[in-house]
Amino acid sequence: MPRVQWPLMCGRPAVQVMLTLAQGGQPLTRDLLADTGAGSRRAVVDLLLDEHDCLLCGGSAHQPITLGGAYIGSFPTYVVRVQLPTLGFDRRLRVVTVPHVPAGFDGVACFGFLNRFTYGNFGDPHQFGLEV
Amino acid sequence: MSILADVQARNRELARQINEEARRNPHSPYAGKFAGIANGQIVVVADDLEEMARRLEKIEPDPAKCFSVEASRDYDEVVEIWSLP
Numbered sequence: 422m423p424r425v426q427w428p429l430m431c432g433r434p435a436v437q438v439m440l441t442l443a444q445g446g447q448p449l450t451r452d453l454l455a456d457t458g459a460g461s462r463r464a465v466v467d468l469l470l471d472e473h474d475c476l477l478c479g480g481s482a483h484q485p486i487t488l489g490g491a492y493i494g495s496f497p498t499y500v501v502r503v504q505l506p507t508l509g510f511d512r513r514l515r516v517v518t519v520p521h522v523p524a525g526f527d528g529v530a531c532f533g534f535l536n537r538f539t540y541g542n543f544g545d546p547h548q549f550g551l552e553v
Numbered sequence: 554m555s556i557l558a559d560v561q562a563r564n565r566e567l568a569r570q571i572n573e574e575a576r577r578n579p580h581s582p583y584a585g586k587f588a589g590i591a592n593g594q595i596v597v598v599a600d601d602l603e604e605m606a607r608r609l610e611k612i613e614p615d616p617a618k619c620f621s622v623e624a625s626r627d628y629d630e631v632v633e634i635w636s637l638p
Contacts, residue, residue, distance in 0.1 A: 443616070458635030465623070466632050481609065481616035482561070484568055484623070489631035500606045500621055513606035523636065531634075 425507040426543065426550030430454075431525040434542075434549035438468070438530070439504040443479030448504075451527040455540065455549055459531035465515055468503065470528040472518035475499040486517050508538070508553050557617060563593035564620035571595070575624035583624035590620045 427435050434455035439448045451474065460466045466486060480499030487495050501516045514534065522528045538551040567590050575584040582598065587605035589597030591613035599605035605621060613619050 454636065456634075456636045460632050460634065464632045465626065469634070479616050481606070481619040481621065482564070483621045484572065484626075484628050487629055487631050489633050491634040491636055495628075500602065513603050515602065517632075529634070529636065 422539075422552050423508045424543065424550055424552040425505060426545070426548040427452075428548055435526065436505075436530045436535075436549065436551060439506060440474065440478040441502055441504070442477055444477075449474070449478060453528045453530040454523045454526045455530045455535055457532045457535060459529050460533050462532065462536060464531065464533050466517050466531045467514035467534040468501075468516045468528055468530055469519050469522065470501075470516050471522060472497055472499075474527070475501050475516055475518055478502070480516065483515055486515070488517065488519075492519050505551065508551060510537075510553070560592055560618050561620070564590045564618075567593060567595065568620050568622040571624050572622050572626070572628070576627070579625075581624070585625050586623075588622050588624055590622075592618050 427437055436453050436455050437450055439450050442449050480501040483498040483500050485495045486498045497518045499516050500513050503514045504511045540551050543550050571583050571588050575581045586598045587602050589605045589609035596612045597605050597608045609619055
């Protein structure tokens with residue numbers, strides 16, 4: 422089964438996704454905190470990113486989503502193309518934009534996104550990975 | 554108001570109306586569907602986000618003129634983010 426693994430960042434699980442710049446179509450990689458505490462299986466949120474990234478990558482506006490906990494209020498939401506080439510993953514996802522992201526990361530991969538895959542350290546405590 | 558801002562305002566208002574209608578009437582043609590809006594008009598109704606987004610991109614390549622909504626969804630429902638930013 423295809424699997425991709427990344428070293429922990431700041432001692433925390435990370436995933437690297439590929440976005441696509443609207444101008445020129447070049448890839449834009451983003452390192453995200455893999456956070457199973459962000460959202461739930463029922464939640465409609467896949468990723469949290471900076472709004473600038475969504476606009477750079479041609480995200481189209483979606484109905485704003487209401488967050489609670491670490492972020493409180495209604496936040497602009499975009500539909501953005503997200504890829505994990507190693508896994509053959511290429512989907513348009515709902516991305517909520519937040520005013521600040523966890524230090525050392527470009528955003529957050531929420532439980533809704535991680536739960537699309539089999540995830541974990543796969544026996545290596547220094548890495549985090551996704552498998553389909 | 555600029556032309557683009559006017560388009561975006563019309564898109565948002567239409568999305569609000571679609572969602573309100575779908576939440577009020579389960580037999581609405583939009584109930585449970587993903588609606589894609591461009592330039593103030595509904596241009597796509599699809600069963601899933603992926604299909605809606607791909608079709609919307611083809612119809613209106615400028616994302617600034619597009620908007621989408623999952624009709625029937627309660628967007629006031631709070632999504633809890635436990636992690637500290």
